[in-house]
Amino acid sequence: MPAKGKHRRIKSISLTRGIAVAGTGAAVLVLPVLGATSAGAAQGVPAAKSAAASTTYVVAQGDSLVKIAREHSLSGGWKKLYQDNRATVGDNPGLIHPGIKLTLGTKSPAKPAATRTSAERADRSEQRTALTATPAKKTYTNNLDGWIKESLDIMAKHGIPGSYEGIHRNIMRESSGNPLAINNWDSNAVAGTPSKGLLQVIDPTFAAYHVAGTSMNSYDPVANITAACNYAADKYGSIDNVNGAY
Structure with missing residues (x-):
């Protein structure tokens, strides 16, 4: 990215x-x-x-x-x-x-x-x-399905567009679902900012598009997905419109 x-x-x-x-x-x-x-x-x-x-x-x-x-x-x-x-x-x-x-x-x-x-x-x-009874807090499974669903809920609160299918499709292309994936060979890596995480976000982009309430660790699955979708919304209208390297 x-x-x-x-x-x-x-x-x-x-x-x-x-x-x-x-x-x-x-x-x-x-x-x-x-x-x-x-x-x-x-x-x-x-x-x-x-x-x-x-x-x-x-x-x-x-x-x-x-x-x-x-x-x-x-x-x-x-x-x-x-x-x-x-x-x-x-x-x-x-x-x-x-x-x-x-x-x-x-x-x-x-x-x-x-x-x-x-x-x-x-x-x-x-x-x-x-x-005034408080509804039970929503929980998510600690896997790719749960990470995407939690990210979608956060995105909805911040008005960030995107669908489950669009996120999943791009994750499988970028990292095959590995939240610790890192690219150490492309031009970004040579420049000292390798792409990281499920949606292969470089640190400057992650910092610029980080969404409040999520982790500041770019390897965190939910934080990585949400920041990447925020970036994609700014550049392409939605992560759903991304079908290749972005």
């Missing part, structure tokens, strides 16, 4: 917080994380009961785990409801999508009227806890 070329400021994009998108057939729903969507929509309905007295509930717009657990007086509250349905809900208990089916467990004993106010306060506190 040549060292020449204008350095450019790393692109960045802002992330809109508190919004999730769910597809429902041909339509798309924009969902606040406060529940299934906006309040005032149709109520969810129990769909079926099992022999063990559990109920299948279809989530409606405006629902949340806390609301469902409270309205159905579920034993264990929203936490038990989430535990029983985690495979369906996913890693964020503060976001549930209309149309999914939840299994409702057993009901709690009826509460005396004198305790309802304190119970409602506890429900509100639990709802805040559910809505």
